[in-house]
Amino acid sequence: MFSMDFEEFLWAKGYGADFIDDMMKHMKQLFPFNAVELQICHSAFLDFCILGGMPAVVREYVERGTFEKSQEIQRQLIADYKEDIRKYAEGVDQARILNVFNHIPVQLAKDNKKFQISKVASGARFKDYRGCIEWLADTGIVNLCYCLHYPELPLKGNYDESKYKIYFADSGLLTAMLDEEAQDDLRVNRNLGVYKGALYENIAGEALVKSGYQLYYYKKDNSTLEEDFFVRTASELIPVEVKAVDGRAKSLRILIESEKYPDIQYGIKFTGGNIGYGNKIYTFPYYCAFLLKRYLKSQ
Secondary structure, eight states, X not given: OOOOOXXXXXXXXXXXXXXXXXXXXXXXXXXXXXXXXXXXXXXXXXXXXXXXXXXXXXXXXXXXXXXXXXXXXXXXXXXXXXXXXXXXXXTSOHHHHHHHHHHHHHHHTXXXXXXXXXXXXXXXXXXXXXXXXHHHHHTTSEEEEEEESSSOSOOTTOEEEEEEEEEESSHHHHHHTSOHHHHHHHHHHOOOGGGHHHHHHHHHHHHHHHTTOOEEEEEOTTSSOEESEEEEOSSOEEEEEEOSSOOOOHHHHHHHHOTTOTTOOOEEEEESSOOEEETTEEEEEGGGGGGHHHHHHHO
């Protein structure tokens, strides 16, 4: 069972199927949203980033129209998760699981979002923590994003199981685990601060998983070439970049233009801006991520 995705969040706020269909129409026709549409969708999406999709959290927000009580519920959910770890994690070191859980926000906030076991505890090694990480993934608390050996098809079997990024399966848990000052700034001023990149990347990964994708990224050794996610169609590999700040997508362009990567013909970029297309890169607002699989099937 997943928490609510952005589409279900919009339903909870009273938006119907016509609203979603119109978003898809914009994507298929590469027709930019007007200023009012952008404002409505961006505002709703930021609310979703803050709240996540846990039904109790969303219900409290919709009924009250404020974040105040929802924040308390999020904190209780985190406490419940930690209690479940202590109660149900049999045969695995519970303290290590909690260490991993608590370190996820810290490591996502860094430029290099690869999860580093060595940062969790002094002398920590992958073989000692592998079962802990798999336990968190199996329970649905986190999503694992594995590093590809090489950006080519097929994806299964083409990754390094010792290199991965860890995202929360519900982005509301990420915001609820930030320090109090960051949470207050986020809820009062709608300012994501240093966590902007972490949150947008987490929520894009969440949307992909809820659409049925497994998560993969690529980081070339001894190089700046790095891509956030990859999805595939029947015959193509599609790199997906999540830009916290609008700018040039250097790695995305290299993957598309280089003859070294024949499975890649074009790319997808999610930003805080509008719909666009250029240099074989399709650009969409963050809030369209939940529609990506449907969009690719319609092409």
